[in-house]
Structure formats: C-alpha cells, structure tokens
Amino acid sequence: MLTKKEIRYCLDEIARMFPDAQCELNHRNPFELLIAVVLSAQCTDVLVNKVTKTLFEKYKTPEDYLNVPLEELQQDIRSIGLWRNKSKNIQKLCKMLIEKYDGEVPADRDLLMELPGVGRKTANVVASVAFNIPAIAVDTHVERVSKRLGICRWKDSVLQVEETLMKKVPKEEWGITHHRLIFFGRYHCKAQNPNCLECPLLSLCREGKKRTKGLERSNETK
DNA sequence: AACTCGGGGCA
DNA sequence: TGCCCAGAGTT
Numbered sequence: 624m625l626t627k628k629e630i631r632y633c634l635d636e637i638a639r640m641f642p643d644a645q646c647e648l649n650h651r652n653p654f655e656l657l658i659a660v661v662l663s664a665q666c667t668d669v670l671v672n673k674v675t676k677t678l679f680e681k682y683k684t685p686e687d688y689l690n691v692p693l694e695e696l697q698q699d700i701r702s703i704g705l706w707r708n709k710s711k712n713i714q715k716l717c718k719m720l721i722e723k724y725d726g727e728v729p730a731d732r733d734l735l736m737e738l739p740g741v742g743r744k745t746a747n748v749v750a751s752v753a754f755n756i757p758a759i760a761v762d763t764h765v766e767r768v769s770k771r772l773g774i775c776r777w778k779d780s781v782l783q784v785e786e787t788l789m790k791k792v793p794k795e796e797w798g799i800t801h802h803r804l805i806f807f808g809r810y811h812c813k814a815q816n817p818n819c820l821e822c823p824l825l826s827l828c829r830e831g832k833k834r835t836k837g838l839e840r841s842n843e844t845k
Numbered sequence: 846a847a848c849t850c851g852g853g854g855c856a
Numbered sequence: 857t858g859c860c861c862a863g864a865g866t867t
C-alpha cells in the first residue's frame with residue numbers, strides 16, 4: 624500500500640502528464656452535467672460528447688425533454704449504446720426534477736441517487752463537480768488505477784476504494800483527483816496493454832513492476 | 846454476485 | 857469479426 628506521500632507524488636506526476644485534465648463536463652451547468660453523465664454509462668467520453676453537442680442545443684430544460692415524444696429523444700441519442708433505457712430514464716428523471724425539485728437539480732448525493740439512471744458514480748460526479756460537495760466518484764478507470772498503483776487493495780470493493788481515496792487525498796482536491804485519475808486511466812494506464820515502460824510512476828507502481836519484469840523475461844526468451 | 850442492456854470504436 | 861467501453865437496475 625502506498626503512503627500518503629507516495630500518493631501525493633503520483634497525483635502530482637499525473638497532473639503534469641495531463642495539465643488540461645479539465646473535463647468538458649466542468650463547463651456545463653448542473654442539469655447538462657447530469658444528463659451528460661447519465662448518458663456516459665458504459666460508453667466512451669468521445670462518443671457522448673458527440674451526442675451532447677447537438678443535444679444541448681435542442682434541449683435546454685427538463686421541460687424540453689418532456690415536450691417531445693420518447694421516439695424523438697431516442698433518435699437523438701441513438702448513436703450511443705443503451706439508448707432505449709437511457710432515453711426513458713432521462714424523461715422520467717426530468718419529470719421528477721420538475722415535480723419534486725421545481726425543475727432544479729438537487730444538490731445532495733442521496734437525492735441524486737433516487738433519480739432513475741443515476742447510481743453512486745453519477746451522483747458523486749454531479750455532487751462534487753457541480754456543487755462542490757466533498758465526494759470522489761469511482762468508475763472503472765479510478766478503480767483500476769488505484770488498485771494497480773497500490774493506493775488500495777486488489778480485492779477492495781468500489782466503496783472501499785472510495786473510502787481509501789477520501790482518507791488519503793486532501794479534501795480540497797477530491798474533485799480534481801477524480802478527473803486526473805480518469806484521464807490517467809483512459810489515456811495512459813489503460814485496461815489492456817498499459818505502457819508501463821514509459822510511465823513516470825513505474826518506480827512506485829505495484830502492478831507496473833510486476834508487468835515490466837514479465838516483459839523483460841519475455842524479451843529474453845525471444 | 847451475476848446478469849443484462851447495446852451501438853460505435855478499434856485491433 | 858470479436859472484444860471492450862465515464863454503470864445502473866434487477867434477480
């Protein structure tokens with residue numbers, strides 16, 4: 624397990640690797656952020672950005688999403704997977720926002736999680752990014768990176784990863800830490816064939832050391 | 846804990 | 857072609 628100081632070093636190095644790790648999501652208002660994150664489940668950020676670009680020109684408010692038939696909304700997001708569920712969830716979600724929260728996005732993680740299509744990860748992203756509520760969203764990237772580096776244990780659950788990160792990272796940096804780890808996981812510490820040999824964190828990384836040893840051996844046997 | 850949803854991207 | 861992807865909901 625890495626110490627706080629080692630984690631500090633990792634996060635600083637990652638910040639240097641991705642100086643513009645400001646997700647586009649940061650620039651949106653809470654409502655658009657919520658829609659974007661709901662859409663992003665199980666598909667890549669690039670694909671979602673392609674859809675939201677035109678989507679947000681057409682739909683500005685929860686009412687806008689309810690003023691079109693479901694079939695029309697489905698067509699508008701059809702290029703991403705799970706569009707059947709997602710379009711239904713978005714209309715239900717908008718209805719709930721109007722009926723329960725006067726059309727506003729609630730600034731509360733538990734209330735967010737009651738919305739259809741919003742789970743723990745989405746609620747944490749919206750809460751921390753849009754409302755500056757202390758929370759760390761753990762997605763597959765954050766989980767994988769944390770486990771490989773040795774920030775947490777391999778067998779830890781998502782909740783345990785979340786707890787560990789909150790314990791070992793200063794509260795003011797929770798939001799940006801989430802984004803940095805995602806960028807690092809998406810573009811460098813990839814799920815398949817991570818390029819450990821060109822990784823600035825190799826000297827600290829539990830999994831990286833294991834993998835590079837394997838590489839040396841396989842090169843020798845060639 | 847395991848299963849399902851799902852089209853696009855990429856090797 | 858086959859495999860994977862910013863998860864969530866159900867069983």
